[in-house]
Amino acid sequence: MKRIVFGECVQGASHKRADLECQDSYKKIEFEDGTIILAVADGHGSKSSPYSKTGSTVAVNVFCKVMKNFYDSYAEDTEMLLTYLNREGDTKVAQAVDSEWKRRILKVHADRKREVPLDKDGEKDKPEVYKLYGSTLVGLMITPTFLFAFQLGDGDITYVDDNGVDQVLQSDKILGTETHSLCKVDSWKKSVSVVRRRNSDETLPALFMLSTDGFSNSYKNEQEFIKTCTEYYEMIKEHGAEVIDANLKSWLSETSEMGCGDDITVLMAYYTEEPANVPSADTSDEGGNADEQS
Numbered sequence: 001m002k003r004i005v006f007g008e009c010v011q012g013a014s015h016k017r018a019d020l021e022c023q024d025s026y027k028k029i030e031f032e033d034g035t036i037i038l039a040v041a042d043g044h045g046s047k048s049s050p051y052s053k054t055g056s057t058v059a060v061n062v063f064c065k066v067m068k069n070f071y072d073s074y075a076e077d078t079e080m081l082l083t084y085l086n087r088e089g090d091t092k093v094a095q096a097v098d099s100e101w102k103r104r105i106l107k108v109h110a111d112r113k114r115e116v117p118l119d120k121d122g123e124k125d126k127p128e129v130y131k132l133y134g135s136t137l138v139g140l141m142i143t144p145t146f147l148f149a150f151q152l153g154d155g156d157i158t159y160v161d162d163n164g165v166d167q168v169l170q171s172d173k174i175l176g177t178e179t180h181s182l183c184k185v186d187s188w189k190k191s192v193s194v195v196r197r198r199n200s201d202e203t204l205p206a207l208f209m210l211s212t213d214g215f216s217n218s219y220k221n222e223q224e225f226i227k228t229c230t231e232y233y234e235m236i237k238e239h240g241a242e243v244i245d246a247n248l249k250s251w252l253s254e255t256s257e258m259g260c261g262d263d264i265t266v267l268m269a270y271y272t273e274e275p276a277n278v279p280s281a282d283t284s285d286e287g288g289n290a291d292e293q294s
Contacts, residue, residue, distance in 0.1 A: 106112055
């Protein structure tokens, strides 16, 4: 089995007009055994979250770090990791992501010597600091035998093969423009996750797509969004992932211009029956300035 992982993060059309930087980030890590960890995040970009670009960068770094730690702990026995995630993953991963994101946010805020708001008792108001960096998070770990999907806030994890389209996770939608966020107190309680075993006879080729909500919101309804995901799958089958990768940035920019105007990030993992190209070492790649310092 061969896999190709690629993605793009583009500034939204409305953000270009307002001279507002892209608030999205993404990160991917690939391991020698075929395991990959993917994450996309969407900073809120609101007046109450002026540093949300940093928030989304921290978010994707934290998810990949948390899942890599679990992977490293169970590298010799992924069945044990599957069992652990089935039993406690929905809580343990969410709590680890929540606490580590907030720890890093406080450190970044202090390192950059930004003003710390005080509560009514004159103490540091940490929840108010978190709000300055608000972000959603969508993450996926795919191993040779199972997958683990995680979501907090808006976004999509979509699976496409010759049999059709499937939403890997159904997030808890909020009416209006508000979304669940890492910046909220006990944000882990609002996350959703799922563990699925991969069948040895699963249909190939197959495509996993992680996307921020600027992608789906650029289509008039869910049917149009599903149609577009299918079209990407068919184009990769026909023309190859390299061609799609080369054009993805311009296509997503056009989607934003013709759609909702928001930033768009799409991260794809495409699997075929071709022989695998095994990397010589663990590799990682980042989008939207998702450097490990944040």
